[in-house]
Amino acid sequence: MQRRRSSIAAILLALTFGLGPTAPRVQARTRPQAPPVSITPLMVERNVIYGMYSGFALLMDVHRPVHPNGYGIVFVAGSGWQAPLDYGATPLKDTQIPLWGPPLVAAGYTVFAVNHRAAPRFHYPAAVEDVQRAVRFIRYHAKVYGIDPDRLGGLGGSSGGHLVALVSTLGAPGDPADPDPVNREPATLQTVVLRAPLVDLPKMTAVPAGLALVVSFLEVPPGDNVPTSKALYAQASPQTHVSAKTPPTLLMHGDADDLVPYSQSAGYEAALRAAGVPTKLITVPGGKHGADFGFPQPRPGWPNYYDEAVKWFDQYLKAH
Numbered sequence: 001m002q003r004r005r006s007s008i009a010a011i012l013l014a015l016t017f018g019l020g021p022t023a024p025r026v027q028a029r030t031r032p033q034a035p036p037v038s039i040t041p042l043m044v045e046r047n048v049i050y051g052m053y054s055g056f057a058l059l060m061d062v063h064r065p066v067h068p069n070g071y072g073i074v075f076v077a078g079s080g081w082q083a084p085l086d087y088g089a090t091p092l093k094d095t096q097i098p099l100w101g102p103p104l105v106a107a108g109y110t111v112f113a114v115n116h117r118a119a120p121r122f123h124y125p126a127a128v129e130d131v132q133r134a135v136r137f138i139r140y141h142a143k144v145y146g147i148d149p150d151r152l153g154g155l156g157g158s159s160g161g162h163l164v165a166l167v168s169t170l171g172a173p174g175d176p177a178d179p180d181p182v183n184r185e186p187a188t189l190q191t192v193v194l195r196a197p198l199v200d201l202p203k204m205t206a207v208p209a210g211l212a213l214v215v216s217f218l219e220v221p222p223g224d225n226v227p228t229s230k231a232l233y234a235q236a237s238p239q240t241h242v243s244a245k246t247p248p249t250l251l252m253h254g255d256a257d258d259l260v261p262y263s264q265s266a267g268y269e270a271a272l273r274a275a276g277v278p279t280k281l282i283t284v285p286g287g288k289h290g291a292d293f294g295f296p297q298p299r300p301g302w303p304n305y306y307d308e309a310v311k312w313f314d315q316y317l318k319a320h
Contacts, residue, residue, distance in 0.1 A: 050137035051130070051182075053117065058130055061093050061113045062145065063101050069108030071317050072138055072147035074131070074189065075100065076114050078158025078196075078291065081127055081217040083118035091115050096291040100155060103306040109313065110147050112138055116163070119216045124236055127217075131163045132172055132187035139185045149185075153317045154192040155309065157291055158260060159213070161197025165238035165268075168192045169246050191248045191316035193309045196260045196289060199238045199268040202230070203261075210259050242271045248278040250312040252305050254287020254294065278316065282308055 045062040052058065077096040083089070093113040101111050116130035135152060142149035156164035172187040198204065204211045205222055215221050218236060220229045234240045249272055253265035265281055272279040282303050288294025293302075 050114075051133040053126075053130075056117075058117075058133065059091065059093060059115045060134055061097070063097070063105050063111040063113065064145075065105045065108050065110060067108055068110055068146055069318065070146060070148055071108075071151055071153065071313070072110045072112060072142070072145060073104055073153040073155055073313065073317075074112050074114060074135055074138065074164070075104075076116065076131060076154070076156035076160035076163050078156065078160040079118060080213040081119050081124075081159045081162075082213070083121075085121065092118065096157065096160075099291050100157075100306070100309070103310055104155070104313070107310045107314070109153075109310075110145055123219045124217050124232075127159075127163055128166055128170075128236075131167050132170075133182070135167060135187045135189065136174065136182050136185040140182045151190050151317050152188075153313050154189040155194075156192075156197065157195035158289065159198060159217070161194035162199065162238065164189070164192050165194055165197050165199055165249070166236070166241070168249070169238045169241035169243070171245060189247055191250075191313065193250045193252070193312055194265070194268075195252045195291070195305075196254065196257055197238070197251070197264065197268070198260055199264050201233045201237045203264070203267070207259065207261060210261075239268055239271050242268075242275050242277070244275050244277065246272060246275060246277045248312075248316040250309065251279065251281040252284065252308070253281065254284040254289065256286050256294075257289045259289040280312075 043064045043066070045064070047059045048062055049057045050060050075097060077092050079092050079095070083092055093115040097111070097113045101113065104111050112134065114131060114134045117126040138145065139149045139152060154164040154168060156162070167187060168189045174184040174186045176184055178184050198210070198214070201214050202222065204214050218232055220232055222229050222233060251265040251269055253262050255262045269279050269281040282305060284293045284302055284305065286299060
């Protein structure tokens with residue numbers, strides 16, 4: 001068992017960081033469809049410590065708009081739940097935000113790009129707990145950031161979409177008896193936008209590369225101990241927790257995605273609709289897996305997914 005985990009972890013690091021969503025070379029040549037706002041160093045508060053784990057600082061960056069609208073969005077980049085271990089490695093919070101941050105900031109949203117614990121060093125539920133902690137921290141300090149604590153949005157892609165979706169469906173309450181006032185705040189989101197999210201983990205068995213990432217994250221292959229693994233895979237799947245309380249959810253997915261199947265979003269949309277949750281699935285024709293759907297420039301006929309994200313937040317976050 002241990003040898004299998006070690007070999008999987010070794011393969012995964014090579015696989016994940018070559019696949020694109022977090023690779024710096026992709027980000028460097030990608031341009032968003034919406035006109036970006038000019039973000040100067042004074043407008044980005046870097047390395048804010050939102051929590052500690054065994055002396056390990058949990059960090060996030062706060063991207064502030066020139067003309068804030070009073071609402072905040074928690075951003076979690078996709079990474080296959082993996083992070084490089086070498087000194088000087090690019091933090092997860094610095095990946096993909098150059099694509100998705102500027103349109104949101106330009107629309108007046110304060111964006112919180114979150115780092116979280118990741119494999120191969122950390123495993124489920126560490127990353128989930130970190131994103132929940134980030135939501136609690138942001139809500140507790142809402143006055144400092146000039147945002148409404150009762151109206152927080154979330155945006156994530158791939159594994160980041162999984163984490164945002166799971167946090168949104170769990171809707172964890174605060175603990176009024178906790179000595180840390182941050183933990184007394186609820187880890188709830190009022191609306192979310194998910195790009196190519198992994199939401200039904202048991203069904204990832206059909207995609208070997210995607211399943212390998214899931215196994216690294218959960219540390220349990222689906223066939224190792226059937227009752228235990230079935231329960232764990234279900235517990236870690238956002239689709240298991242969908243209810244009428246799940247916040248409005250916008251989904252975006254390329255129909256040529258060969259790492260996270262399009263059926264993940266299609267099945268999630270169906271589950272959300274069955275629960276009476278406002279939802280919409282935007283299909284990117286020929287879109288692959290990646291923060292830019294696999295192409296450095298949007299293809300003709302593609303939806304303006306950056307603009308769609310802004311419109312969704314405008315509709316379901318600001319309107320209440």
